[in-house]
Amino acid sequence: MSSNSGYVKEAPLVKGNHTFSSITALVADIVEKPTPFWWYIAFGISNLLMGLLFLMLGYLIWEGTGVWGLNNTVAWGWAIINFVWWVGIGHAGTLISAVLFLFRQGWRTAINRFAEAMTIFAVMCAGIFPAVHVGRIWVIYWVFPLPNQMQMWPNFQSPLLWDVFAVSTYFTVSLLFWYVGLIPDLATLRDRVKSKLAAKLYGAFALGWTGGNRQWQNYEKAYMLLAGLATPLVLSVHTIVSFDFAVSIIPGWHTTIFPPYFVAGAIFSGFAMVMTLMIIARKIYGLQDIMTIDHIEKMNIIILVTGWMVGFAYIMEFFIAWYSGVEYEKFAFVNRATGPYAWAYWIMMSCNVIAPNFFWFRKMRRSITVSFILSIVVNIGMWFERFVITVTSLAQDFLPGSWAYYSPTWVDVLTYVGTFGLFFTNFLLFLRFLPMIAIAEVKMVMPQADPHYYDEDGNEPVKETEELNEPNTNS
């Protein structure tokens, strides 16, 4: 301990004293071994739900948006709520993969692949809603500035158009980032799989990766550039999503706090979703050595911090409504907390502001059960946040004569349920056929990757930090 006595040594990011090859085996075996039985069941259910989604979308397109519960004043209902909710969830993936990469947070390597996949699938689910809500889906290409004989051009002053570009850029960059990160691991799988066809498929996507020095140099530079590109997107995408509301003049929407508040909320819900999926996956696939309890604790701290950012925004909105002296603004907020949708408001408050406070306690942060339950609670709360924002401001707007109570129809509900089918179908395919952990990157943060790990004769060091390296038995 003598040489390290000056500081507290950080817990190793990979537990269980793994070697490089055992890490490869741990992750790659999941893909190579026969498909487990539970996977077929989960995949079947997801497929059924996805079928439900397509059925609902087909019905919507056939009948028109009248099948949704939209009414006279509430022109935006579940569609935009679900869109914002799914896009928000995606943000954690980008934050983990890009921002934490630039800040040299080694612990991201355990969850970045996983979270990025979640991002891509979540954005796919999100993208469905703005696409189908236009009513005439067959002219959806009008959102793109294409030359045409009508001389019709998208309205560049509309935040809804900024949304098209923000979300499609986000999807493209996320996909590229995810794919570039996958290349070395795809090559690993190419070299390990037995079947010739699988080797060819992985090989085709591995782009001839050999792991040479020059390839690694190019790879790391590309990865760094993509991380730099993706970092502003973490902030910009949800900022623009918030502009959908903030640029209008509806009381409760027209507020300058929306962009930071939406971004914090997005990261909040995204981390919760990563947590939910990760707790299940690490258990099923026995990855507790890589996705350790320390990772869960760090994520819980982020959930606590972003939860309070969101809570601060809720309180600040009320303050500004009073401080501005605008009576419509005041009414909008008092009405949220006490009006016909008070039940939704208080679900939001208790799930997003009160529930995360359990994470002030170390014991709670390190409890799998508490983390799992709270991660779901947070996502319920974040869905209700979007519901409260969208519906309360519209249902009671400037003109009391047109006030109405909004309720969704069965089509709204089943479409939303169906998006989970799309999400999990994709996610299960990802778990089955791709390495869910960035093998190459995890190796970089292992103690063995330190050039000074082995002594001069190439022997393993004496295990003086045995107590920190013990196998993780916490779950």
Place this chain on the structure above:
Amino acid sequence: MAQLFPKWANKVPKKLLLSVNLLLLAVIFGFWYWGSPKYTQVGYAPSQPIDYSHRLHAGELGIDCQYCHGSVMESANAGIPSTETCMTCHSQIATDSPMLEPLYEAWETGNPVEWVHIHKLPGFAYFNHSAHVNVGVGCATCHGRVDRMEVVMQSEPLSMGWCLDCHNNPEPYLRPVEEVTNMAWEPEEDHFEFARMVISKKNINPPIYCNACHR
């Protein structure tokens, strides 16, 4: 270990990237060119129940457009001539021509001649003839030199972009109102001075908001 892929596979990603982009551009260009009304509509010249020649009637005989399309100055529709309109002359002229048999049949039975509609606008686009001719947009500006057509043919695309070309910049398309039916009218040298004068005098302000035509 044997190689998984042949050597040519090295070039596949580049070729794929190039061809996908070219394909995308080709699709956009294809729709822009072959899908446009300029390509699909212009030149539409269906055959009519009677081989009526505008070249003969409007050109050689010099009958004014309004003789047959009488409501053009007052109404949204220019009007298709009734059987009676044709019969003002053809009760006396060329009565034994086999070409005119459908006309006499219409006269006897009371069922109108079923002329084929050529200049079609979609139902969601509102167009008013009187609003245009009364400020000096000539017939020939939109319908072409009908006085030279044996069979009437659509000579302009009638696309929204085509409408907007004039609505954004009406000067080149205006003429004195008394000349609107003059097929052979040519702008004078001081045309733009004239056009600016007409625009300010009549307060011509062609609408370009959606609701003007999509009501």
